[in-house]
Amino acid sequence: MTRQNATPRFSYKGSRLKPLRAFCQVARLGSISRAAEALYLSQPAVTLQIQALERELGVPLLERSGRRLTPTREGELLYEMARPLVEALDSLHTRFREQLRGLDAGELNVAAGSSTILYLLPEIVEKFRRQHPEVRLTLHNVTGASGLDLLRNDAVDLAVGSMLEVPADLVYSPAYRFEPMLITPPDHPLAHKPDLALEDLSPYGLILPPKRLTTYRLIDLVFQQNRVPYTVTLEVGGWEIIKQYVAMGLGISIVTAICLTDADRQRLAARSLARWFPSRSYGVVVRRGKVLSPQARAFIGLIQPQALAPRGYDESGHSER
Structure with a gap:
């Protein structure tokens, strides 16, 4: 029987799980030293386990990319196959104890x-x-x-929020979608202007979140793509602060409908800008391959998908929620 057709024998200290666990940690963390810390092993021990795995499989599994170790093509395949097995075995005791305690036990961390x-x-x-x-x-x-x-380090069980770009090691399940909204004081010229156009916003100063945030970058991109000039009067963090300053007449703003409440209708005029700006989805983010606890699954079950229907205000400024 040739080596290619032979069943591999994982001879390093007689365990298949240890080399696979070491490989998965290195592939996830990109470093022998960080994997050794996570496994409470010495770096030479982790190196020997990786070498044993490569020797038995007959292919290189890791390669250096800058300062990180990344899986080769063969390593990517093995990682996808081995990770669920390793994580399931490593979490077996925890899952068993959680099932014994029942759903109403333990703790839940949400980012x-x-x-x-x-x-x-x-x-x-x-x-x-x-x-x-x-x-x-x-x-x-x-x-x-x-x-x-926090997600990657398992410091939290899940995250809830909005994502535009989803890394390969995470899973994003959108559940809600909210429209972009123009907010102004009730007596502002744009509050009831028929056939509102993007150009109509140009004469008025915008109050926006800081430039480093996604909302600012999206707004800038839309104005640039449509070649419409705009002016930022004030940068400030926090939707509540922005709404308060708009209500005071210090400027207008473009916000996501998630932050508009029924109480805001008394002090603000809100109009949909979905014609020009994309809606924002909100949902659940988990680490790919993570085994969720019963309490995490229960929490996710309460986040009911709304068919991604836009939620906001209609053209007359009335709440659709």
Whole structure:
């Protein structure tokens, strides 16, 4: 029998799981040293396990890309096959104990940005607390890369928010979609102007989130693509602050309908800008291949998809929610 057709024998200390676990950690973390820390092993031990795996399979599994180790083509294939097995075995004890304790046990960590926590999650959190009062729920107020780092390091079970670009190691399941809205004081010239055009916004100063945030970049992109000039009067973080300043007459703004409440109708005029700006989806983000706890699945189950129907205000400024 040739080596190519022979069944591999993983001889390194007589275990197939150890080399596969070491390989999956290196592929995920991009470093022998970081994998060794995660596995509580020495770096030479991890190196020997990777070498044993490559020797038995007869192909290189990792290659250096800059300062990181990344899987080869063969390594990518093995990673996709081995990761669910390794994670399932590693989480077997935890899953077993969770099933024994039942659904109303343990803790749940959820990452979300301020807007999501303030506008989207209150009803969901209320239902979850009512149904599962013994679960300790922690909401981590983080955005962007910070939230993704928590997901990748398993510091949180899931994240809820909006994503435009989804990395390969994460899974994003959108559940809601919100329209882009122009907000002005009720007596503003644009509040009731018929046939509102993007050019109509040019004479008025915009109040926008900071440039580093996605909302600002999307607004800038749309104006640039349509070759419409615009002016930013003020950059400030937080939808509540932006709405307050618009209500005071300090400028107009373009916000996502998620932040508009029934109370805002008393002090603001809101009109859909869906003709020019894309809607924003909000949903659940988890690490690809992660085994979710019963309480995480219960929380996700409360985030009911709304068929991605836009939610906001109609052209007359009345709430559609």
